[in-house]
Amino acid sequence: MENEQKKVMLSGIQPSGALHLGNYLGPLRHWPRMIEEFDCYFFLADMHTITVRQDPAALRKQTITLLATYIACGLDPEKCTLFIQSHVHQHAELAWVLSCYSMFGELSRMTQFKDKSARHSENVNAGLFTYPVLMAADILLYQPDFVPVGDDQKQHVELCRNVAERFNGIYGDVLKVPEPYIAKVGARIKSLNSPEGKMSKSQPEGCVFLLDTPEDIARKFKRAVTDSDTENCVRFDPEAKPGVSNLMQIYAAATGKTYEEIEAEFQGQGYGVFKPKVGEAVIETLRPIREETQRLLKDKSYLEGVYRAGAERASAVAERTLRKVYKKVGFIQR
Numbered sequence: 001m002e003n004e005q006k007k008v009m010l011s012g013i014q015p016s017g018a019l020h021l022g023n024y025l026g027p028l029r030h031w032p033r034m035i036e037e038f039d040c041y042f043f044l045a046d047m048h049t050i051t052v053r054q055d056p057a058a059l060r061k062q063t064i065t066l067l068a069t070y071i072a073c074g075l076d077p078e079k080c081t082l083f084i085q086s087h088v089h090q091h092a093e094l095a096w097v098l099s100c101y102s103m104f105g106e107l108s109r110m111t112q113f114k115d116k117s118a119r120h121s122e123n124v125n126a127g128l129f130t131y132p133v134l135m136a137a138d139i140l141l142y143q144p145d146f147v148p149v150g151d152d153q154k155q156h157v158e159l160c161r162n163v164a165e166r167f168n169g170i171y172g173d174v175l176k177v178p179e180p181y182i183a184k185v186g187a188r189i190k191s192l193n194s195p196e197g198k199m200s201k202s203q204p205e206g207c208v209f210l211l212d213t214p215e216d217i218a219r220k221f222k223r224a225v226t227d228s229d230t231e232n233c234v235r236f237d238p239e240a241k242p243g244v245s246n247l248m249q250i251y252a253a254a255t256g257k258t259y260e261e262i263e264a265e266f267q268g269q270g271y272g273v274f275k276p277k278v279g280e281a282v283i284e285t286l287r288p289i290r291e292e293t294q295r296l297l298k299d300k301s302y303l304e305g306v307y308r309a310g311a312e313r314a315s316a317v318a319e320r321t322l323r324k325v326y327k328k329v330g331f332i333q334r
């Protein structure tokens, strides 16, 4: 009864590698708060990962590790629905229908498709191209009000809105059109060694992983690229000082401090003092998550129980939407 009044929220992360600080500080750290207020669905987007070749054993391991990490971050499976995308077959089915309402031109404009097809030029497969349609299906099946993501996924959520509006324009009010939900601080964490690009697992040198040891994290922050100005002063200016501003964004997200407070804290002190402090703040933020993930990973049967129950709950909701869509487009009900 209570759930019927709550707004719905949904998001997912690809288990294509270890989770990194961008995934955490961008969307994930906000999710535990949301489960108190919203009816939340969080899933592991394993079907998305195979647009790029994966080692099957590694993918299985990463999927379970990511599930444990979700829980370790505070996503209590009793209070939200946690599931693995490939366990809910309706995602692939709705994606097919929606692909017939998605235009070649709009998919060709997706920045991530352009980037990934350039990076994996030996494997520009159809899945890489239609990936945003699967993402639209992931979302629309659950009729969420909000989709919390980092800045790089905004374009895909907008495409999802366009597809839903096009479908509704033909068949009436069938699909809820969701809003992206993008936090101000942390929405685009940059690489530590080349702050012009986003932090990403495909650039592991500039990337801090959630399960990195404290020693590794400290080393990565000590080596972080700061700017080639002569100022040596901690000041937020993403244009002129992208490296320092990125570290400030990380520090702000990890500590909850504002940019003004950070500037005041490090006034008169150079990058040599600031960088290790950011490292320490990140180590302390991630320590409990790493320890809890490792503890949970020892309890495989608990994790199995979580994803089984999650898939059951998710399937029931997904099936309702799929039936409605099938009926609207004219498929005969069995």
Ligand code: TYM
Binding pocket: 010, 011, 012, 013, 014, 015, 022, 023, 024, 025, 026, 027, 045, 048, 134, 135, 138, 139, 147, 148, 149, 150, 151, 152, 153, 156, 186, 187, 188, 189, 190, 198, 199, 200
């Ligand atoms: P993925 O797995 O690349 O990233 C997961 C989430 O982390 C955010 N993110 C970042 N935020 C800030 N700074 C960064 N450097 C950074 N890198 C990644 C992403 O914006 C994302 O929110 N297509 C999605 C997964 C997905 C999905 C969905 C998300 C599939 N279906 C439906 C929401 C709803 C993806 O590849 O995210």
